[in-house]
Amino acid sequence: MTELNDVVQVGAVFGRDGKKLQPVWFAWRGRPYRLTRATYAWSGRDGQARVHHFSVLDEQGNCYELTYHAETMVWRLAGVQEVT
Amino acid sequence: MAETARSGFAGERTAPVAGAAGSSGGANPSGGGRAGPERTILHCDMNAFFASVEQEANPALRGRPLAVGGGGPRSVVCTASYEARAWGVKTGMTAGQARRQCPDLIFVPPDFEKYTDTCRRLVEIYREVTPCVECFSVDEAFLDATALVAAGHVPEALARRIKERIRGEVGLRCSIGIAPNKILAKLASDLQKPDGLVRVRPEDVPRIVWPLPVNALCGIGPRLAVAFSRMGVETLGQLAAFPVGLLRERFGIYGEYLHEWSAGRDRAPVIPSEEAGPPVSIGHSVTLERDVGERERQVQVLLRLSEMVGRRARAAGLAGRTLAVTFRYPDFETFSRHRSFGDPVDDSSLIFEVARSVLAATPLRAPVRLLGIRLSKLEPAGRQATLFPEAVRRRALVQAMDRVNDRYGEFSLRWGAAGTEGVWG
Numbered sequence: 286m287t288e289l290n291d292v293v294q295v296g297a298v299f300g301r302d303g304k305k306l307q308p309v310w311f312a313w314r315g316r317p318y319r320l321t322r323a324t325y326a327w328s329g330r331d332g333q334a335r336v337h338h339f340s341v342l343d344e345q346g347n348c349y350e351l352t353y354h355a356e357t358m359v360w361r362l363a364g365v366q367e368v369t
Numbered sequence: 370m371a372e373t374a375r376s377g378f379a380g381e382r383t384a385p386v387a388g389a390a391g392s393s394g395g396a397n398p399s400g401g402g403r404a405g406p407e408r409t410i411l412h413c414d415m416n417a418f419f420a421s422v423e424q425e426a427n428p429a430l431r432g433r434p435l436a437v438g439g440g441g442p443r444s445v446v447c448t449a450s451y452e453a454r455a456w457g458v459k460t461g462m463t464a465g466q467a468r469r470q471c472p473d474l475i476f477v478p479p480d481f482e483k484y485t486d487t488c489r490r491l492v493e494i495y496r497e498v499t500p501c502v503e504c505f506s507v508d509e510a511f512l513d514a515t516a517l518v519a520a521g522h523v524p525e526a527l528a529r530r531i532k533e534r535i536r537g538e539v540g541l542r543c544s545i546g547i548a549p550n551k552i553l554a555k556l557a558s559d560l561q562k563p564d565g566l567v568r569v570r571p572e573d574v575p576r577i578v579w580p581l582p583v584n585a586l587c588g589i590g591p592r593l594a595v596a597f598s599r600m601g602v603e604t605l606g607q608l609a610a611f612p613v614g615l616l617r618e619r620f621g622i623y624g625e626y627l628h629e630w631s632a633g634r635d636r637a638p639v640i641p642s643e644e645a646g647p648p649v650s651i652g653h654s655v656t657l658e659r660d661v662g663e664r665e666r667q668v669q670v671l672l673r674l675s676e677m678v679g680r681r682a683r684a685a686g687l688a689g690r691t692l693a694v695t696f697r698y699p700d701f702e703t704f705s706r707h708r709s710f711g712d713p714v715d716d717s718s719l720i721f722e723v724a725r726s727v728l729a730a731t732p733l734r735a736p737v738r739l740l741g742i743r744l745s746k747l748e749p750a751g752r753q754a755t756l757f758p759e760a761v762r763r764r765a766l767v768q769a770m771d772r773v774n775d776r777y778g779e780f781s782l783r784w785g786a787a788g789t790e791g792v793w794g
Contacts, residue, residue, distance in 0.1 A: 286427065286477075324425065324426055324427070324428060325422070325425055325426035325483075325539075325540075327482065327483045327486035327487060328482075328486050329482035329483075329486065330482075330778075331777075331778055332774075332775060332776045332777040332778040333775060333776050338482075338483070340426040340427060342428065346428070346429075348426075348427045348428065348429055350426075366427055366429055
């Protein structure tokens with residue numbers, strides 16, 4: 286996976302299918318990415334703040350890691366794994 | 370023997386599983402001969418945990434040979450996926466060795482936050498079954514299901530329920546061993562991987578456990594296995610039959626424990642993690658990116674290690690009376706030097722001063738590959754109040770630094786200006 290740390294715009298749904306938070310789309314470098322599903326979610330910390338991580342797939346099967354910083358409420362694209 | 374179950378999972382009967390056999394006679398394993406209800410202990414062991422988590426998170430990695438590790442020349446394999454294991458890749462192999470075994474091996478750097486959070490979710494699942502959960506490691510746990518079984522639950526049904534929940538919640542597989550004690554439960558989970566479910570009853574020990582090699586027992590590593598081999602002991606059955614007096618002479622009280630365990634006896638309770646006592650020691654070590662001979666660079670590494678150890682000690686409310694500094698050469702010769710403090714210490718800068726003095730007093734025959742620091746003889750911190758103004762000011766400064774690092778992340782504020790770039794592995 287290519288590591289990044291780019292701030293991105295994200296559309297997310299709270300409370301769908303029993304999940305607290307699920308990204309649905311994001312926009313990166315001017316291009317929209319529609320997400321088909323989240324494969325994994327986990328939480329970590331940045332100091333006292335919680336950071337929520339999501340592994341998600343787009344319609345082409347590429348895998349991305351999105352992070353949501355609960356204190357700053359900023360979404361970042363942390364990594365990209367393109368299908369080869 | 371089939372038993373009608375009152376399982377709460379739609380009345381399952383006890384299903385025959387590997388190891389559930391009739392009496393073999395003659396053996397006296399299980400609870401050490403003590404009267405009382407037999408315990409039911411489950412050992413849950415996640416299969417290829419780190420690698421499985423990475424494959425679950427990234428579907429492109431599924432079905433491919435994967436090693437979790439740095440991939441660099443100094444890195445070792447933390448965990449290998451089952452696909453990589455089929456090529457002979459094993460935990461602890463260097464990256465170079467692993468690549469020679471499997472040229473198509475994919476390396477993924479470890480993400481310990483991901484694994485720790487997954488472990489937390491697993492523990493929540495275990496606690497749905499019983500509050501008596503002991504985390505043995507990030508990917509293993511013991512559950513005491515004795516009360517549930519006494520109430521009519523079927524152990525195998527409980528284990529299947531746990532496996533289904535784990536598969537549904539995090540998409541991972543585990544092997545579960547069921548036995549009357551922890552040692553046997555852990556042996557049982559090892560017998561079928563991946564995705565196993567094995568029950569070992571006391572009467573199964575001679576047939577299932579005793580043929581196993583001695584290093585199948587938790588607590589017997591490669592060195593001890595060699596020592597036993599020299600004594601003519603290759604299997605757990607031979608160990609169980611070995612005179613306990615001779616084992617005690619050779620290995621002390623540990624020899625007695627090994628004898629008991631090889632016979633399938635173990636009285637150790639499952640201790641819920643929140644009831645576990647304080648750690649025996651707190652330490653950190655690092656394999657450096659390159660072998661370091663420059664004293665100044667070694668000092669920088671010790672400074673960082675001292676900060677890490679001090680932070681953890683203070684966070685735990687502990688202070689230590691003994692410091693060990695560990696050195697490892699490129700040929701893997703490893704040794705430690707110890708120093709004792711007059712008063713217990715949790716201050717990173719004091720830890721560092723002693724570590725630096727140990728380094729200065731230790732002639733090194735070669736650059737070092739690894740450095741480590743360990744604080745031991747721990748006791749609750751703050752037992753000895755100080756009236757010296759300098760010590761009081763220092764304490765306040767350390768506490769202020771800890772608050773900043775708690776708020777903004779580790780090493781936001783630290784002692785010393787020099788970093789560890791280029792040497793910290």
